[in-house]
Amino acid sequence: MKGLVVKSTGSWYRVLADNRSVFECRIKGKLRLDDSKSTNPIAVGDRVEFTLEDNTRGIISEILERKNYIIRKASNLSKQSHVIAANVDRAYLVVTIHSPQTLLSFIDRFLVSAHAYDIPCTIVVNKYDTLVSEPDITLFEEWKRIYDLAGYELLEVSAHSGHNIQTLKHQMKGNICVFAGNSGVGKSSLIHALDPQTSVKIQEISKAHSKGQHTTTFAEMFELDFGAYIIDTPGIKAFGLLDFDTDELAHYFPEIFRISSRCQFHNCTHLHEPNCAVLEAVERGEIPVSRFENYVSICFDEQTKHRK
Ligand SMILES: Nc1nc2c(ncn2[C@@H]2O[C@H](COP(=O)(O)OP(=O)(O)O)[C@@H](O)[C@H]2O)c(=O)[nH]1
Ligand SMILES: [Mg+2]
Ligand SMILES: [Zn+2]
Numbered sequence: 001m002k003g004l005v006v007k008s009t010g011s012w013y014r015v016l017a018d019n020r021s022v023f024e025c026r027i028k029g030k031l032r033l034d035d036s037k038s039t040n041p042i043a044v045g046d047r048v049e050f051t052l053e054d055n056t057r058g059i060i061s062e063i064l065e066r067k068n069y070i071i072r073k074a075s076n077l078s079k080q081s082h083v084i085a086a087n088v089d090r091a092y093l094v095v096t097i098h099s100p101q102t103l104l105s106f107i108d109r110f111l112v113s114a115h116a117y118d119i120p121c122t123i124v125v126n127k128y129d130t131l132v133s134e135p136d137i138t139l140f141e142e143w144k145r146i147y148d149l150a151g152y153e154l155l156e157v158s159a160h161s162g163h164n165i166q167t168l169k170h171q172m173k174g175n176i177c178v179f180a181g182n183s184g185v186g187k188s189s190l191i192h193a194l195d196p197q198t199s200v201k202i203q204e205i206s207k208a209h210s211k212g213q214h215t216t217t218f219a220e221m222f223e224l225d226f227g228a229y230i231i232d233t234p235g236i237k238a239f240g241l242l243d244f245d246t247d248e249l250a251h252y253f254p255e256i257f258r259i260s261s262r263c264q265f266h267n268c269t270h271l272h273e274p275n276c277a278v279l280e281a282v283e284r285g286e287i288p289v290s291r292f293e294n295y296v297s298i299c300f301d302e303q304t305k306h307r308k
Contacts, residue, residue: 005046006221025058044219045086068118085231091121094181108294113239115252122153126186129158146288151254159189172228195224
């Protein structure tokens with residue numbers, strides 16, 4: 001049978017079979033050894049092939065090919081890694097203009113990670129009901145311009161008033177999604193607005209987590225009542241930057257990458273080189289200053305990491 005892994009404890013996997021039945025599965029011994037670099041060979045979101053042991057239990061014999069996955073290094077020094085989730089269709093980065101104001105550096109770092117993991121990302125501006133003052137509206141328009149240029153969809157919503165919640169549902173339908181963002185931006189409220197019943201289930205589990213009843217950081221997937229899946233895990237609030245070479249970084253800033261073919265040097269870092277098309281575009285206001293500054297800042301962080 002084939003199914004979707006919706007929960008993992010490290011030794012047991014809960015699999016939602018394509019016929020909608022749920023089975024508790026173990027891994028066939030041999031499968032464990034295949035990927036020795038990862039602490040967990042199977043993650044939430046994986047599609048697997050399994051055989052039944054009895055009415056409720058099964059044995060996983062194969063993992064189907066992943067289209068993407070989010071990974072975390074077990075520790076800075078270790079070569080081992082932990083796969084947090086696989087086959088994510090879309091990440092929703094929830095942000096707010098105020099109370100709290102999300103930092104653009106946080107947004108840009110997140111977008112780079114999502115891009116590097118091959119996960120399409122939508123920026124969700126929550127608390128739209130509170131955008132009434134002129135400066136707030138101006139800032140919202142500015143963010144819209146910045147991320148439009150970068151090619152990201154930015155959707156304004158309100159968990160409180162219900163604004164654009166139907167649009168969000170429509171977009172999420174049939175997909176495996178993750179919600180990310182700083183605390184206080186309204187992730188829990190949005191999930192509640194999307195499906196109150198699932199929201200209660202998630203809250204109960206996260207309460208259990210905070211009481212220390214679960215020591216692991218394994219993810220769990222929930223089905224929303226309109227036919228979307230949401231992956232919930234502490235590690236997903238802001239997936240960290242991967243290790244990548246700084247000359248790759250421009251690839252993850254679409255508007256910078258697009259223009260970089262016009263730089264004089266093919267290996268231009270866009271930091272100081274002569275005849276750099278990117279620097280010129282920043283001067284002319286065609287690339288937003290905040291995006292360029294965050295590009296530079298991530299570039300330096302990565303260089304420092306590699307020098308250590
Ligand atoms: N005005 C307004 N407040 C909101 C909205 N969504 C969430 N909040 C409030 O923001 C606070 C944090 O929300 P919560 O869902 O716990 O955020 P989380 O930490 O991202 O899960 C709560 O006091 C919510 O009532 C919204 O759309 N409009
Ligand atoms: Mg929350
Ligand atoms: Zn350049």
